[in-house]
Amino acid sequence: xxIASRLQTIADPGGIYISESVQQAVHAHSNIKTxxxxxxxxxxxxxxxxxxxxxxxxxxxxxxxxxKQISKSSRSVTAPIILAIVLIxxxxxxxxxxxxxxxTSASIAILPITNxxxxxxxNVLMAGMHSDLRDQIAAIRSLRVPSRTSTAKYQKSTKSIPxxxxxxxxxxxxxxxxxxxxxxxxxxxxxxxxxxxxxQIWSESFKTDLGNVFSIYNDIVQxxxxxxxxxxxxxxxxxxxxxxxxxxxxxAYIEGLGYLYKATPEGINRALNYFxxxxxxxxxxxxxYTGIAxxxxxxxxxxxxxxYEAAPYVQEATAKALxxxxxxxxxxxxxxxxxxxxNWNWEExxxxxxxxxxxxxxxxxxxxxxxxxxxxxxxxxxxxxxxNKALELxxxxxxxxxxxxxxxxxxxxYPKALSRLNKLLENDPSNTIALAALWTIYHNMGxxxxxxxxxxxxxxxxxxxxxxxxxxxxxxEGGYKVAMERVAEAFIEKMDTTYFAHWQIATLxxxxxxxxxxxxxxxxxxxxxxxxxxxxxxxxxxxxIVDHPGFQIxxxxxxxxxxxx
Numbered sequence: 001x002x003i004a005s006r007l008q009t010i011a012d013p014g015g016i017y018i019s020e021s022v023q024q025a026v027h028a029h030s031n032i033k034t035x036x037x038x039x040x041x042x043x044x045x046x047x048x049x050x051x052x053x054x055x056x057x058x059x060x061x062x063x064x065x066x067x068k069q070i071s072k073s074s075r076s077v078t079a080p081i082i083l084a085i086v087l088i089x090x091x092x093x094x095x096x097x098x099x100x101x102x103x104t105s106a107s108i109a110i111l112p113i114t115n116x117x118x119x120x121x122x123n124v125l126m127a128g129m130h131s132d133l134r135d136q137i138a139a140i141r142s143l144r145v146p147s148r149t150s151t152a153k154y155q156k157s158t159k160s161i162p163x164x165x166x167x168x169x170x171x172x173x174x175x176x177x178x179x180x181x182x183x184x185x186x187x188x189x190x191x192x193x194x195x196x197x198x199x200q201i202w203s204e205s206f207k208t209d210l211g212n213v214f215s216i217y218n219d220i221v222q223x224x225x226x227x228x229x230x231x232x233x234x235x236x237x238x239x240x241x242x243x244x245x246x247x248x249x250x251x252a253y254i255e256g257l258g259y260l261y262k263a264t265p266e267g268i269n270r271a272l273n274y275f276x277x278x279x280x281x282x283x284x285x286x287x288x289y290t291g292i293a294x295x296x297x298x299x300x301x302x303x304x305x306x307x308y309e310a311a312p313y314v315q316e317a318t319a320k321a322l323x324x325x326x327x328x329x330x331x332x333x334x335x336x337x338x339x340x341x342x343n344w345n346w347e348e349x350x351x352x353x354x355x356x357x358x359x360x361x362x363x364x365x366x367x368x369x370x371x372x373x374x375x376x377x378x379x380x381x382x383x384x385x386x387x388n389k390a391l392e393l394x395x396x397x398x399x400x401x402x403x404x405x406x407x408x409x410x411x412x413x414y415p416k417a418l419s420r421l422n423k424l425l426e427n428d429p430s431n432t433i434a435l436a437a438l439w440t441i442y443h444n445m446g447x448x449x450x451x452x453x454x455x456x457x458x459x460x461x462x463x464x465x466x467x468x469x470x471x472x473x474x475x476x477e478g479g480y481k482v483a484m485e486r487v488a489e490a491f492i493e494k495m496d497t498t499y500f501a502h503w504q505i506a507t508l509x510x511x512x513x514x515x516x517x518x519x520x521x522x523x524x525x526x527x528x529x530x531x532x533x534x535x536x537x538x539x540x541x542x543x544x545i546v547d548h549p550g551f552q553i554x555x556x557x558x559x560x561x562x563x564x565x
Contacts, residue, residue, distance in 0.1 A: 002045065003019050003042065003045060003049060004019075006042035006043055006045060007019065007042070007049075007051065010040065010042075010051075010070050011053070012053075012060040012062055012066065013060070014059065014060055015053055015054075015059055015060045015062070016053065016054040016059060017037075017051055017052065017053050017054075018034065018051075018052050018053075018054065019049050019050065019051065019052075020049060020050030020051075020052075020199065022052075023050070023052045023199065023200060032054065033054065033055045033056060033188060033203055033205055034052040034053065034054055034055060034200060034203055035052060035053055035055050035202065035203050035204065036050070036051075036052050036200065036201050036202060036203075037051045037052060037053055037062060037067050037070065038051055038067055038070055039051070040070050050199070051070070052200075055203065055204070055205060056205075106142060106143050106144070106171055106172070106228055106230050107143065107144040107145070107146075107168075107169065107170040107171050107172070108137065108143055108144075108145055108170055108171070108172040108173065108174060108224065108228070109145070109146050109150075109151055109164065109165065109168045109170045109172075109173050109174070110130065110133060110134040110137060110145065110146075110148075110151060110174045110176075111151055111154055111164070111173060111174065111175050111176065112126075112127070112130050112151060112152055112154060112155040113126040113127075113129055113130045113133075113176045113177070113178050113187075114175075114176070114177040114178070115178060116177050116178060116179050117178060117179055122178075124255050124258035124259065125251060125254055125255050125258065126178060127148075127152070127257075127258040127261070128253075128254030128255055128256070128257040128258040129178075129213075129254055130148060130151075130152075130176075131148040131257055131258075131261070132217075132254060132257070133176065133217060133220070134147065134148050134151075135329070135330075135360065136217045136220075136221055137174070137220070137221055137224060138360050138361075138362035138363065139221075139329070139359060139360050139362075140221065140224065140225060140230055141361060142230045143224075143228070143230055143362070144170070144362060144392075144393060145362040145393075146168050146170065146393065146394060146395075147362075147363075147364055147365070147393070147394050147397050147400075148261070149261075149394070149396060149397040149398060149399070150168060150394055150395060150396040150397055151168070153396065160198075161173050161175070161192055161194060161198055162194045162198050165194040166194075168395070169395070170194075171193065171194065171195055172191060172192065172193050172194070172201075172228060173191075173192045173194065174189065174190070174191055174192075174220075174224070175189070175190045175191075175192060176188070176189045176190075177189075184207060184208065184209050184210075185206070185207070185208055185209060185210050185212075185213060185216070186205070186206070186207045187205070187206050187207075187216065188203070188204075188205050188206075189203065189204055189205075189206070189220055190202070190203045191203070191223065191224065191227055201227050202223055202227045204219070204220075204223065206219065209247055210247035210250060210251060211244050211245055211246060211247040211250065212244055213245070213250060214244070214245065215244075245282070245285065246281050246282040246285065248278075248281040248282075249278045249279070249281035249282035249285045249288065250278075250285075252274045252275070252277040252278035252281060252288075253274065253275065253278040253285065253287050253288045253291060255274045256270075256271040256272070256273075256274030256275045256277075256278065256288070256291050257271070257291065258271075259271040259274065260291065260294060260295065260298070263298070263399075265302070265304060268295055268298050268299060271291065271295055272291075272292065272295045274291075275288045275289075275291040275292045275295065276288075276292070278291075284324055285324075286320075286321045286324035286325045286328060286331070287321070287328060287330065289317045289318070289320045289321035289324070290317070290318070290321045290328065290330050290331050290334055292313065292317040293313070293314045293317035293318045293321065293334050293338075294330075294334060295313075296310040296313040296314045296317070297310065297314055297334070297337060297338065297342070300314075300342075300531055301341070301531055302432075303499075303500070303501040303504060304499070305499060306499055306501075306528060307342065307528060307529040307530055307531050308528060308529060310342075311342060311529070314338055314342060315338075318331070318334055318335060318338060321334075322335075329356055329359040329360040329363065332352050332355040332356040332359065333352075333356040333363065333366050335348070335352040336349050336352035336353040336355075336356055336366070336369070336370070336373075337369060339352060340369070340372075340373050340376070340534065341531040341532075341534060342529070342531060344529075344533075344534060344558055344559075346373075346377060346559065349373055350373070353366065353369075353370045353373060357370065362393055364389075364390040364391075364393035364394035364397055364400050365390070365394075365397065365399055365400060365403075367386045367387070367389050367390035367393070368386070368387060368390040368399070368400045368403040368404065368407075369403065370386045371383045371384070371386040371387035371390065371403070371407060372403060372406070372407060374386060375407060375410055375411075375538050376534045376535065376537050376538060376560065377537070377560070378537065378538070378561065378562075378563055380411070383407070384411075387403075387404060387407055390403075390404070391404060398424060398427075398428060398431065398434075399433075401420060401421075401423075401424045401434075402421070402424060402431065402433040402434045402437065404420055405417050405420045405421040405424065405434060405437045405438075405441075406433075406437045408420065409437055409440055409441050409444065409539075409540070410535070410538040410539060410540065412444075412540055414441050414444060414445050417437070417441050418438070418441060421434045421437055421438045421441070422438070425438070430461050432458060432461050432462060435454060435457055435458040435461065436458055438454050439451055439454040439455050439458055440507075440539075440541055442454055443511055443541065444540050444541060448479075448480035449480075451480065451511075452471060452475060452480055452483060455471055455487075456468050456471055456472075459471070459487075466490055466494075467487045467490060467491070470483065470486040470487045470489075470490045471483045471486075471487060473486065474486035474487065480511075481511070481512045481513050482512070484508050484509070484511040484512035485508070485509065485512040485514060487508055488505050488508035488509055488512065488517070491504070491505055491508075492505065501525070501530055501532070502521050502522075502524040502525035502528050502530055503521075503522075503525040503530040503532040503533065505521045506518050506521035506522045506524075506525055507541055509521060510541050510542060510544075510545065511541070513544075515544070515545050515548065518545060519545060519548060519550040519551060522536070522550075522551070522554060523550065523554065526554050526557065526558070533554075533558065534558070534560070536551070536554065536555060536558070536560065537555065537558075537560040537561060537562055538562070546562055
C-alpha cells in the first residue's frame with residue numbers, strides 16, 4: 001500500500017503506474033499492456049522500485065522528459081547502496097563469463113505471432129509476417145536471432161518464456177500478438193528478458209494499415225537496439241520509416257512465403273499463385289519477383305523440372321527484383337544460390353554470399369549453403385567454419401540439419417552423418433532431402449541392404465511406385481546393383497513423357513557399378529546444366545570413377561577439381 005501511494009504521486013493525471021512485483025503478477029495477461037519506465041527511488045521505500053505504466057489507447061503515455069524526471073532520484077543513492085551495486089555487478093560479470101548460455105553476444109528469439117483476431121484463415125499470413133519480422137530484426141549485427149523454423153514449433157506451446165529461452169539459448173524473447181489484420185493492423189509487441197528473472201522491459205501497441213507495416217518493423221527494431229544497447233543495423237541496411245507498400249501486394253506476398261516454406265510441390269504451386277497475385281496489385285513490388293525466382297529454383301532443385309526450363313524464369317525474375325532495389329537480402333541470397341548451382345559462376349557466387357551475410361549475418365540457411373559452396377571449391381576448413389556458425393544459429397532448422405548431413409557425407413564423416421539424419425527423420429519421416437542423403441551414406445559405407453530399404457522409402461514418399469517395384473524385382477533378380485540398374489532403365493523409358501534428372505540416373509548407374517553408363521549420364525547432366533553437378537568435386541559416390549579421363553574433362557569444363565585445400 002505504501003509503494004502504491006508513492007507511485008500515485010508521480011503518475012500522470014489519469015495514468016496508472018505499477019511496481020515490479022505487480023508487473024510480474026499481471027504480465028501474462030494479454031489484456032493488460034504495460035511499459036517499463038525506470039527504477040525509481042520512492043519516499044520511505046528502502047530500495048529503487050522497478051516502475052511500469054499501463055498502456056491503452058485511453059491512458060496517457062509518459063513523455064521522455066517525464067521518464068527522465070522520475071528516474072533522476074535513482075541516481076542519488078548512498079555509499080552503501082553504491083557498494084552493493086558494485087558487488088552485484090562484479091558477481092554478474094563473473095556469472096556472464098562462466099555461464100555457457102550467457103557467455104556469447106546478445107541473443108533474441110522472435111516467437112510466432114499469436115493470432116488473437118479470431119480469424120483462423122489469417123494463420124498462413126501471420127506465419128509469413130513472423131518470418132518477415134524476424135528477418136528485419138536478424139539484420140542487427142550484434143544479435144544472434146534463431147530462425148523462423150526454430151521458433152515456429154512454439155506456435156501453440158504451453159511452455160513458459162524462460163523454458164523457451166533456455167531451449168533456444170537466448171537472453172531475450174520478443175512476443176508479438178495480432179488483434180486485427182483486415183482494413184487495419186493492430187499488433188501488440190512485448191520484449192521480455194529472462195535473466196536473472198523473467199520481466200518485461202518494453203511493450204508497445206501499434207495500430208495502422210498493412211501498407212505501413214515497415215514503419216512498425218522500424219519502431220520494433222529501434223526499440224530493441226535501444227533497450228538491449230546493441231549495434232544498430234548494418235550500414236546501408238536501415239528500414240526507412242516512410243517505406244510504404246500496397247497492402248494487398250504485401251499480403252499476397254507474405255501468404256506466398258507461408259506456402260513456399262512448406263517445401264512441398266503443392267505448397268510451391270500455391271506460393272507461385274500468391275506471388276503473381278502480389279504483382280497484379282503492384283507490378284513493381286521487388287520481393288514478389290524474388291519469390292517467383294525461388295519457386296522455380298525449388299522446382300529445379302527438387303527434380304520437378306529441368307534446369308533449362310527453370311533458368312529463364314529464375315533469371316528474368318531475379319533481374320527484375322534487382323532492378324527495383326538491391327537492398328533486400330533475399331535478392332542477394334537468391335543470386336548466390338543461382339550462381340552456385342545454376343550458372344556455376346564461382347566468383348559471382350562468392351560475392352553474393354558475402355553481401356548476403358553482411359546484410360543478414362543471422363541467416364543460418366545462407367551460411368549452410370555457403371559451406372556447401374566452399375566445400376565444392378575444396379575449401380574444407382572455411383566450409384567447416386561456416387557450417388558450425390549455421391549450427392550455432394539454428395538448432396532445429398530442418399534444412400540446416402539436412403544440409404549438414406549432406407556436408408558430413410561429402411566430408412566422409414559417415415557415422416556422424418547417420419546420427420544427424422536419423423534424428424532429423426525421427427521428427428520428419430517424410431523428409432526426402434534427408435532420405436536421399438541417408439541412402440547415399442549407406443551406399444558409401446557398403447551397407448547395401450539398408451541403402452536398398454532407404455531407397456524404397458524415398459521413392460514411396462515421391463510417389464514413384466514404379467521405381468519401388470524395380471527395386472524389389474531387381475534385387476530378387478541379382479541383388480542391390482541390379483536393382484539400381486533396373487530403376488535407371490525404368491526412368492529412361494519414361495523420359496519422353498516424364499522429366500527425370502540426368503544426375504539421378506548417373507548416380508543410379510554409379511551405384512550399379514556401371515562406370516560407362518554413369519559417365520555417359522554425367523555428361524548429359526553437364527549438358528543439361530543439372531543443379532547437382534557442382535557436387536562432382538566432393539561427392540564420394542564418384543570415388544571409383546574420379547580418375548577416368550571423361551570425369552576429369554567434365555571437372556575441367558566446370559573449373560573444378562577433386563581434393564582438399
